Amino acid sequence: MSGYLRQVKAIIWKDFITELKTRELFSSMFVFALLVMLIFIFSINLSLVKANQVGPGVLWVAILFAGTLGLNRSFALEKENGCLQGLMLAPVDRSAIFFGKMLSNLIFLSIMEAFLLPVFMIFFNVEVWSHLGPLVAVLLMGTIGFSALGTLLSSLSSNLKTREIMLPILLYPLMVPVVIAAVRLTGQILDGKSLADMMNWVGLILCFDIIYIGVSIMTIDHILEE
Amino acid sequence: MSDASQETDSPGYGLLGLAGAGVLAALVAIFIYVPTEKTEGVVQRIMYFHVPSAWIAFFAFFIVFLCSILFLWKKEREWDIYAHASAEVGILFCTLVLITGPLWAKPIWGVWWVWDARLTSTLVLWLIYVAYLMLRAQSEPGSTGARYAAVIGIVGFLDIPLIHFSVLWWRTFHPDPKFITSQGLGAGNDLSMNITLMIALGAFTLLYFLLMSLRVQLERMKDEIDRIKKERLYSH
Numbered sequence: 120m121s122g123y124l125r126q127v128k129a130i131i132w133k134d135f136i137t138e139l140k141t142r143e144l145f146s147s148m149f150v151f152a153l154l155v156m157l158i159f160i161f162s163i164n165l166s167l168v169k170a171n172q173v174g175p176g177v178l179w180v181a182i183l184f185a186g187t188l189g190l191n192r193s194f195a196l197e198k199e200n201g202c203l204q205g206l207m208l209a210p211v212d213r214s215a216i217f218f219g220k221m222l223s224n225l226i227f228l229s230i231m232e233a234f235l236l237p238v239f240m241i242f243f244n245v246e247v248w249s250h251l252g253p254l255v256a257v258l259l260m261g262t263i264g265f266s267a268l269g270t271l272l273s274s275l276s277s278n279l280k281t282r283e284i285m286l287p288i289l290l291y292p293l294m295v296p297v298v299i300a301a302v303r304l305t306g307q308i309l310d311g312k313s314l315a316d317m318m319n320w321v322g323l324i325l326c327f328d329i330i331y332i333g334v335s336i337m338t339i340d341h342i343l344e345e
Numbered sequence: 346m347s348d349a350s351q352e353t354d355s356p357g358y359g360l361l362g363l364a365g366a367g368v369l370a371a372l373v374a375i376f377i378y379v380p381t382e383k384t385e386g387v388v389q390r391i392m393y394f395h396v397p398s399a400w401i402a403f404f405a406f407f408i409v410f411l412c413s414i415l416f417l418w419k420k421e422r423e424w425d426i427y428a429h430a431s432a433e434v435g436i437l438f439c440t441l442v443l444i445t446g447p448l449w450a451k452p453i454w455g456v457w458w459v460w461d462a463r464l465t466s467t468l469v470l471w472l473i474y475v476a477y478l479m480l481r482a483q484s485e486p487g488s489t490g491a492r493y494a495a496v497i498g499i500v501g502f503l504d505i506p507l508i509h510f511s512v513l514w515w516r517t518f519h520p521d522p523k524f525i526t527s528q529g530l531g532a533g534n535d536l537s538m539n540i541t542l543m544i545a546l547g548a549f550t551l552l553y554f555l556l557m558s559l560r561v562q563l564e565r566m567k568d569e570i571d572r573i574k575k576e577r578l579y580s581h
Contacts, residue, residue, distance in 0.1 A: 292472040296511035338496045
């Protein structure tokens, strides 16, 4: 098992080194998320609606859109110079490749969210610090689901001719439960309610996370074939 | 050549006749036999198209799910064909649900569309399987595209309960299902309405199998043409 973990770690580390060298993924994701937020702020009149009501939706849309950029890059990068071929030739389990890519996507997204949250707080003028614990928990749960399903679909769409278009078309309808649950939870938390009152939503996101990590492990062998 | 055409199944005339008779019987039941509903009036008759379409759409997507699993397991082209055909027919019926729904809602609720649980989940379902068919159109023919489609067929169906609960807790206006209630089958409706609904459901099911068999046949013909083309190509 320790060998397996080492393999996963090696793949994550590889993604990190690539990112540290190029620095193109993180900056583009973060700037894109900012722009999405900005466009939403222009399109809604913040003097008419409560920031607590629209803010969570805007935050999650920004995360989703920026995350899709990251996911598109995640496997497109591997396609260049036949890196994926190399990964598949390496004596590692296919699920280790999946976990490595999923965790590196998760980490990149979490870092981006860490930068995005203060901006969100300033732009929407909402109080975040007092609810930081549950908020981080919700962000993490939602992002795990997003990166699990997203990594699976990204590994699949990277082989298509129109990969940049097909990934969101496949991913967004499937992400509906997590988006609804995460937006609801974030809104309630910002309104000062505790997570314990909304365990059905928490359960829903956790179910999603578990189901899609499980399905990914079972089906990744069929996607990364050849 | 004549051997090749005989290899594919003969068009299911039996099924065609059965489905035709079923649809005819359903039309007679819907427009002549069943009395007009008291409060909603004549527009309520759209239910006999709406509800069976919804059931068949779900059934079709369930078949996609089963055939996708079987395809990944056995790697036989047959299951891929069934999944593909069922998804297309399912989209057809799902589209019918989404068209008849607003037509029914407008006179009764006063609006075309409300963001209610069942409506929303049907729309999301439609989007998932449209994406599934787009994926099939995008990927190259052969086992790679079939494997990808099978993964989406599985992932998509597993999402249905999650979507259902998320939009259910989100909001609900749609009337509870009238046919299957906690009091037992058909307790919410008049007997003649239940009979008509059952006839309509039977007719739609037959129609589903008819369309399926036609679509499967078409796909087999395509395979056959590809095979013959290749033979000719390499023989010269």
